[in-house]
Amino acid sequence: MKIVVTGGLGFIGSHTVVELQNEGFEVIAIDNLSNSSIEVLDGIERITGKKPLFEHIDLREKAAVQDFFKKNNDIAGVIHFAASKAVGESVENPLLYYENNLNSLVYILQELTNLPTANLIFSSSCTVYGQAEKMPITEDATIQPAMSPYGNTKQIGEEIIFDVAQVTNLNSVLLRYFNPIGAHPSAEIGELPLGVPQNLVPFITQTAFGLRKELAVFGNDYPTNDGTCIRDYIHVVDLAKAHVIALQRLLQKQNQEKVEIFNLGTGTGSSVLEVITAFEKVSGRKVPYKVVPRRSGDVITAYANTDKANNVLGWKAQFTLEDALGSAWKWEQKVRS
Numbered sequence: 147m148k149i150v151v152t153g154g155l156g157f158i159g160s161h162t163v164v165e166l167q168n169e170g171f172e173v174i175a176i177d178n179l180s181n182s183s184i185e186v187l188d189g190i191e192r193i194t195g196k197k198p199l200f201e202h203i204d205l206r207e208k209a210a211v212q213d214f215f216k217k218n219n220d221i222a223g224v225i226h227f228a229a230s231k232a233v234g235e236s237v238e239n240p241l242l243y244y245e246n247n248l249n250s251l252v253y254i255l256q257e258l259t260n261l262p263t264a265n266l267i268f269s270s271s272c273t274v275y276g277q278a279e280k281m282p283i284t285e286d287a288t289i290q291p292a293m294s295p296y297g298n299t300k301q302i303g304e305e306i307i308f309d310v311a312q313v314t315n316l317n318s319v320l321l322r323y324f325n326p327i328g329a330h331p332s333a334e335i336g337e338l339p340l341g342v343p344q345n346l347v348p349f350i351t352q353t354a355f356g357l358r359k360e361l362a363v364f365g366n367d368y369p370t371n372d373g374t375c376i377r378d379y380i381h382v383v384d385l386a387k388a389h390v391i392a393l394q395r396l397l398q399k400q401n402q403e404k405v406e407i408f409n410l411g412t413g414t415g416s417s418v419l420e421v422i423t424a425f426e427k428v429s430g431r432k433v434p435y436k437v438v439p440r441r442s443g444d445v446i447t448a449y450a451n452t453d454k455a456n457n458v459l460g461w462k463a464q465f466t467l468e469d470a471l472g473s474a475w476k477w478e479q480k481v482r483s
């Protein structure tokens with residue numbers, strides 16, 4: 147079965163391509179290489195023994211999307227990762243985010259819903275919950291006003307999918323990720339942030355490697371055990387496997403609603419200081435850090451209730467925080483060698 151993975155050379159996309167190929171799917175990876183590298187295809191091949199088909203397409207180009215679907219009208223499903231994802235950048239350049247994240251989705255839906263079956267897995271985010279009132283966060287928690295244009299594109303993306311599914315043959319699973327981290331255990335693929343990392347774990351691994359002088363911990367005066375923010379860090383391989391399970395659910399018509407939503411997290415929250423300590427333990431390296439003022443837009447605490455993913459989707463995270471941090475460290479060392 148032919149599956150399209152947009153953003154297939156990106157961080158979560160590439161790990162999902164690996165898991166799809168391991169399950170025997172034929173994958174076409176689409177990417178515009180704006181935040182990824184063509185060498186990722188070699189990494190995927192070294193892990194799975196097979197290079198996925200690759201199309202260098204910018205999904206903002208409507209004609210290119212139409213052309214692709216015309217040539218590939220036997221697609222069984224689309225997993226749509228391609229999107230810009232830096233919160234700060236989205237505040238600086240909102241139109242880039244609205245154009246890139248929403249146009250691509252609209253163009254894909256326009257073509258996909260012309261096929262006999264239209265199955266879509268959509269990358270959403272726990273950012274849609276904002277600062278949820280209750281922990282752990284369930285899928286029916288209130289959607290809060292978005293804190294950034296990036297977050298808004300995820301909310302609007304979900305709404306677009308609901309609206310389209312009402313009146314077309316579209317079936318979709320919206321996956322709300324908590325904090326994806328780590329790399330493939332082989333260290334053949336992983337996260338490749340451009341420039342200074344904005345996210346905690348790549349900043350930690352680069353600091354431990356000596357590329358950055360010290361980590362800035364954004365605030366230690368939050369109402370948490372140690373004063374630092376709490377997140378639910380999930381291994382990217384666990385996350386990738388959830389996409390394959392969600393896709394199989396649609397292909398086997400096991401979905402109970404036209405659009406289903408699942409949280410993807412471990413169910414456990416870890417503070418920034420706990421992540422640093424866990425990293426130091428698995429790597430044997432010290433992470434120099436200093437506490438600086440809070441970063442604007444950060445929620446205090448966010449971790450998932452995973453009951454629905456566990457019981458309905460039949461997926462559960464297998465890797466620990468230490469596994470994920472160990473794999474991120476192995477990847478950092480490999481990339482720099």
Ligand code: UFG
Nearest residue numbers: 271272273344345346347349362363364375377418441444
């Ligand atoms: N942090 C630091 N120092 C850093 C980077 C991060 O202390 O250099 C802290 C943050 O303040 C936060 C935690 O580490 O408390 C995690 O921060 P990340 O930037 O790694 O992750 P976020 O939780 O801010 O963001 C992630 C995704 C977004 C998504 C968001 C939803 O990267 O795409 O979750 O909450 F929108």
